[in-house]
Amino acid sequence: xxxxxxxxxxPFTTKKELVEDQKQFPxxxxxxxxxVDKYIRYHQTSGTTGKPIKILDTEESWNWWAxxxxxxCRSAGITEQDIVFLAFHFGPFIGFWAAYEGAKKAGxxxxxxxxxxxxxxxxxxxxxxxxxxxxxxxxxxHLAEVxxxxxxxxxxxxxxxIITAGEPGGxxxxxxxxxxxxxxxxxxxxxxxxxxxxxxxSCSEQNGLHxxxxxxxxxxxxxxxxxxxxxxxxxxxxxxxxxxxxYPLVRYRTGDMVIYSEKACPCGxxxxxxxxGIIGRADDMVVxxxxxxxPQSIEAIVREFKEIDEFxxxxxxxxxxxxxxxxxxxxxxxxxxxxxxxxxxxGLRIDVEQVSQGTLPRFEMKSRRVVDQRER
Amino acid sequence: MAYSVIxxxxxxxxDRPTKQQLEQLQIHKLNQMLTFLLQYNRFYQKKVRGDxxxxxxxxxxxxxxxYHQEGIG
Numbered sequence: 001x002x003x004x005x006x007x008x009x010x011p012f013t014t015k016k017e018l019v020e021d022q023k024q025f026p027x028x029x030x031x032x033x034x035x036v037d038k039y040i041r042y043h044q045t046s047g048t049t050g051k052p053i054k055i056l057d058t059e060e061s062w063n064w065w066a067x068x069x070x071x072x073c074r075s076a077g078i079t080e081q082d083i084v085f086l087a088f089h090f091g092p093f094i095g096f097w098a099a100y101e102g103a104k105k106a107g108x109x110x111x112x113x114x115x116x117x118x119x120x121x122x123x124x125x126x127x128x129x130x131x132x133x134x135x136x137x138x139x140x141x142h143l144a145e146v147x148x149x150x151x152x153x154x155x156x157x158x159x160x161x162i163i164t165a166g167e168p169g170g171x172x173x174x175x176x177x178x179x180x181x182x183x184x185x186x187x188x189x190x191x192x193x194x195x196x197x198x199x200x201x202s203c204s205e206q207n208g209l210h211x212x213x214x215x216x217x218x219x220x221x222x223x224x225x226x227x228x229x230x231x232x233x234x235x236x237x238x239x240x241x242x243x244x245x246x247y248p249l250v251r252y253r254t255g256d257m258v259i260y261s262e263k264a265c266p267c268g269x270x271x272x273x274x275x276x277g278i279i280g281r282a283d284d285m286v287v288x289x290x291x292x293x294x295p296q297s298i299e300a301i302v303r304e305f306k307e308i309d310e311f312x313x314x315x316x317x318x319x320x321x322x323x324x325x326x327x328x329x330x331x332x333x334x335x336x337x338x339x340x341x342x343x344x345x346x347g348l349r350i351d352v353e354q355v356s357q358g359t360l361p362r363f364e365m366k367s368r369r370v371v372d373q374r375e376r
Numbered sequence: 377m378a379y380s381v382i383x384x385x386x387x388x389x390x391d392r393p394t395k396q397q398l399e400q401l402q403i404h405k406l407n408q409m410l411t412f413l414l415q416y417n418r419f420y421q422k423k424v425r426g427d428x429x430x431x432x433x434x435x436x437x438x439x440x441x442x443y444h445q446e447g448i449g
Binding site: 001002003004007010011013017021029030031033034213214217240242243245248250268269270271 | 398401407410
């Protein structure tokens with residue numbers, strides 16, 4: 001390989017191949033370079049889109065994960081003066097395990113918030129004067145909801161920084177602003193994948209994500225043709241990790257949709273900048289009445305309504321036609337105004353249905369706010 | 377002074393790497409990794425060597441000069 005252009009001579013790697021590999025060579029497949037005795041960590045993917053993939057890390061690979069997370073922490077300004085509270089269950093999902101290691105390496109005091117109720121977590125944040133909260137964006141909103149119910153003042157708490165991961169909400173401006181307003185803190189987003197690594201993070205500009213190009217090679221392709229997209233075009237993010245010899249991935253099709261741009265971020269970080277961050281998942285997109293719908297585009301509009309505590313997107317069939325509705329929970333929601341905004345911005349009539357408080361599920365980890373009831 | 381986070385160190389923006397330097401680093405790491413994988417990783421041995429687009433990884437590749445001694449591990 002003499003330049004990045006030579007990378008094109010290598011084939012893509014897909015999630016389907018990894019799943020097939022594990023099926024054919026159980027339990028871990030053949031992409032684990034070393035024998036099992038060399039590995040020290042077990043993780044699995046969330047299984048949102050199928051059977052979870054089992055992934056092991058060696059000591060070296062795990063240190064690499066932590067180093068990648070140190071960059072995320074540094075970008076958010078975390079120092080040894082900080083107390084980082086991780087509102088995470090510490091199960092087999094890698095998410096905040098790596099964050100825990102990274103924050104520790106960055107010199108902060110880390111507080112593992114596993115095995116606790118939301119109220120216990122809030123109390124621990126207040127009592128221990130935590131300055132940084134790490135959790136999914138959904139859970140940051142849920143904690144705020146619980147705090148409101150219990151009269152716990154989080155807006156004036158010691159939390160000054162929030163780092164979100166596990167879901168794309170942290171890079172959706174309306175979601176970010178809502179979390180920042182509820183917590184009185186600045187939000188930084190992080191993006192990573194169990195099978196790939198902790199590859200990106202937001203900066204002080206808060207308008208997109210930087211890909212850590214010391215440890216990952218980035219390409220953005222047209223998902224149909226596999227060819228690179230042009231400036232300003234939407235495409236699928238393809239990554240190669242460079243420091244995880246125990247579980248390498250070369251030209252991995254992440255399924256994350258991004259906008260390709262060569263423009264530099266005003267923050268000065270030279271790493272490749274993805275304006276707007278992850279704008280959707282290739283496998284989340286549905287076509288309703290000829291229009292491409294990404295759930296994130298709907299969430300961005302829904303979150304502009306501060307009265308909405310929770311929501312759910314439902315795809316269904318009516319008179320042999322695919323339809324879409326949004327169920328919302330909260331007091332004093334102007335559903336007509338929300339319908340209007342959805343129609344204007346998505347270009348499709350989307351019904352809004354108000355449901356009773358407490359009807360819709362809440363999520364600690366990856367949220368599942370889409371229900372597909374369409375007839376096949 | 378404004379700082380950037382490179383290699384887990386705060387580095388003045390004036391010392392930040394150029395795109396070209398980053399690409400050199402990436403290619404260096406990629407060549408190291410591929411050489412290793414094609415020797416030991418069965419998934420990529422099959423995938424790359426068994427593929428029509430198979431390539432030859434040359435051993436003894438040149439080590440690039442790293443742009444910031446402290447900054448890059």
